[in-house]
Amino acid sequence: MIMEAVDKPLVSVCIPTYNGALYIGAAMASILEQDYPNLEVVVSDDASGDATLAIVARYAAKTSIPIRVYHHSPKGIGANWNHCVAHAQGTYIKFLFQDDVMAPDCIGRMVALAEAHPTVGLVYSKRWFLYETLTPKLTSFMSYYGDLHRYWADFRVEAGVLPGHVYLKDRQFLNSPKNKIGEPTNVLLRRCCFDTVGYFSETLEQALDSDYWYRVMTCYDVGFIDAELVGFRLHEAQASSVNKGRALPDATLVYERYYRYLYSYLHPKAQLKLLKLYHPFFRTLVRLKRFLYGR
Template identity: 50%
Template sequence: MKTDNRPLVSICIPTYNGESYLEECLDSALAQTYSQLEIVISDDASSDNTLAIINDYKSKNDIPIHIFNHQPNGIGANWNNCVKHANGVYIKFLFQDDILERDCVEKLMHVMLSDTNIAMVYAKRDFIYEKETPQLLEFKNVYGALHNYWFNLNISEGVLEGKDYLADKSFLNAPKNKIGEPTSVLIDKACFDKVGYFNEELKQALDCEFWSRLMPFYKIGFVDAYLSSFRLHSAQASAVNKSEKINETEVLYKTYYNTLLPYLHKECRQKLQKRFHPLLSRLVKLKAKFT
């Protein structure tokens, strides 16, 4: 029998009261064509049947499923707990509501292994609707093909320098996250040692803030295929955060100003300097006052 010597990939699934869609999620993880896998689950004290479902799957499958109980402290803490318990060389996030195509890990890993300095590889993602509404269709139209929002970059299958993303004229433009949610991304676990973990103080923008931290140091890969599906429904965390009007743009911009300014396009630098440079921001406010 031929031995599979490819690197181990940890499919990390942070859970909390996820019984509604968890079986579909786990089925998609276990059906991957890439065989060197483990599943790492960090559960935030679920009170429904989440753990019972996971334990049932664990007893019936050969792929290792590791379950870790976690004291709830926000979604970022749960994501980070998954990463810290992962044994894999690479991290593939999968959220409890979402699903992966069978060849998702296989195709992402093909690009990841093509260059030794790639931090992450991302792909297009589709959407699953609880009920198709005009609002959801509008969301898909706006946030569907995120990679098309880059101004200077021609994003096609392959690898680019992370600095090229930072230098793009549209870096600060909406949508702020032009990479995608963690379900659509494969990450080299070693990167966490260099740039740190997800910012647990953020509630909505912690993924795109983390992507930006990788960009000065690493290359970024892209697969031009729909390899995952992101579920949109009323109970989903993103919908809840939006309804509560969480806006972390100011926090993101301040972070970019403090850490990424030299890498950014001239227009982006000027925008942040006007906003946060002590003297320039005062002059801008003074000008606005008298005009």
């Protein structure tokens, strides 16, 4: 049953698009199926050359939900995400990528948790995977990256709401998988987070989502819903696959950012690791060893 919109905060569903005609229809359909009544849709398009926007227009004609489309020249993944947020008018930001879908109760449940806990800046959940053909590589990927929350070592996310500092202090923070929250489709953000900690990095190409989650944790509590509320699509054309060769530079940049922004929040072992990588004393020591011992 659709809830009444009275006194329900506006949620901006943000969809960054680029040549997404193959699956954007399923994403749009999942918006129209939401049981949460107060939505707007912000589509930020990176100059798609296919039928993506025509499909969006067909779904817009079927609903009273405001759907606004913004066009701009491609300037990278982070710029497109930030372009969405800049045009969003909601109290909450709910990303939905063009390949993904949401369960009908996704937004309603995430907003209910956030509204019950005003100190929560980020809500995330479990997710399921979508794929065309199940291959051994996909099976391995899903086995390792399925329930990301199980990789936190020092607390149980099933507690529901925890201070962001608890996440950052976890002894497994720097260990794989680096993103223990999930993809943007898996997250609801309070709009004021962007006023507090800024926008997504536009220099990172893969880890900009987890980089942002962890920055939010420095100022807000985190809520977890122990249910699969979004479907994340796996296929060869994903940006994460296309950018795989850039993962190493991204990892270096991310660690540098952790050293600058998160150091004081981290577990002592994580602090020591970052100190050895980036503190001037240790960098000088490494250069001296290379000079003396040739390695």
